[in-house]
Each structure stands twice: as structure tokens, then as C-alpha cells.
Amino acid sequence: MTNKEIKIAFEDYTSIDELNNDDKALCLEAVKALDGSHSPYSKFRVGCALRLQSGKILHASNQENVAYPSGLCAERVALFHWGANHSDDPILSMAVTAHTDNFPLLKPVTSCGGCLQVMAEFEQKQGKPIEVLLYCQKGEVWKAKGIQSFLPFMFFENRLQ
Numbered sequence: 001m002t003n004k005e006i007k008i009a010f011e012d013y014t015s016i017d018e019l020n021n022d023d024k025a026l027c028l029e030a031v032k033a034l035d036g037s038h039s040p041y042s043k044f045r046v047g048c049a050l051r052l053q054s055g056k057i058l059h060a061s062n063q064e065n066v067a068y069p070s071g072l073c074a075e076r077v078a079l080f081h082w083g084a085n086h087s088d089d090p091i092l093s094m095a096v097t098a099h100t101d102n103f104p105l106l107k108p109v110t111s112c113g114g115c116l117q118v119m120a121e122f123e124q125k126q127g128k129p130i131e132v133l134l135y136c137q138k139g140e141v142w143k144a145k146g147i148q149s150f151l152p153f154m155f156f157e158n159r160l161q
């Protein structure tokens with residue numbers, strides 16, 4: 001038996017003002033996207049913005065439903081919209097932020113496993129890394145250079161062959 005370790009890397013910015021202009025702007029687009037959230041059940045709004053290679057910005061937010069499992073996270077709303085409409089225009093970066101009136105969010109919200117798996121597949125499909133910015137409006141921003149940083153044991157279609 002050997003013990004093995006995997007290290008993941010991400011950048012920790014103490015404030016949005018430390019980011020480059022494009023990344024800062026994308027975080028602010030994610031804040032705008034919060035307005036579209038349909039989250040009457042959790043009261044937890046999540047906003048997501050994608051910057052495409054063409055410069056186009058896509059906005060998305062979490063969409064809940066009274067039949068709870070029918071809802072979808074902001075990240076997957078964004079990614080499936082991209083997949084359906086813009087997949088010839090690679091995603092360069094994705095910013096995610098969240099807000100609730102119920103308690104202060106003091107750390108960035110990290111994407112769920114299902115969203116990471118979908119990000120991983122589209123990253124592989126487009127053949128370019130997707131940078132991820134997790135933006136806490138009251139604090140830090142965590143930036144990863146690709147999905148592998150958050151999902152080192154991702155499942156790829158080549159495992160089915």
C-alpha cells in the first residue's frame with residue numbers, strides 16, 4: 001500500500017480590486033445575474049457569468065421549482081445555455097457569486113459536484129481550460145486556472161470505452 005496525495009492549486013485574492021480588469025468585470029456581471037434567480041424555496045440566490053472568446057458575456061442564475069429536484073444550479077443553467085447556443089465560441093472564464101438575506105456569506109460559494117462534472121465535460125469538449133472565479137461579495141475571490149483544480153478525479157467519456 002502507498003499513500004498518495006493530490007494537491008490542487010487556486011489563487012486567493014483578498015478583494016475583487018486585486019483582480020485584473022476582465023476578471024473584476026466578470027465578477028460584477030455575476031452579481032448582475034443574481035437578479036434573474038428564481039429561488040423562493042432556498043432564498044439563496046446564485047449568479048453566474050461566462051466570458052466567451054468573442055467577448056460575449058452570458059448571464060445565468062439558479063432556477064428552483066416546487067418539485068425540488070426539478071431546479072438547477074446557476075452554473076449548469078449557464079453551461080447548458082452555452083452548450084445549446086454558443087458552443088462554437090469557447091468559454092474563457094466563469095464567475096460565480098451568491099447572496100442570501102438570511103446570513104452573511106463570508107467565503108466564496110464553491111460549486112456542487114454535479115456542476116463541476118458538467119464544467120469538466122465542456123472544458124474537455126472545447127479543448128481549452130475554463131478559468132473559474134468564485135466571488136464572495138464580502139471578502140475573498142478564489143480563482144482557479146481550470147476545472148481540474150476543483151475536480152481532480154473527474155470522470156471522462158473515455159472511461160466508457
Ligand code: THU
Binds near residue numbers: 112
Ligand atoms: N446552487 C447553485 O446555483 N450553485 C451551486 O453551486 C450550489 C447551489 C443553488 C441550488 C439551489 O437553488 C440553491 O443554490 C440552494 O442550494
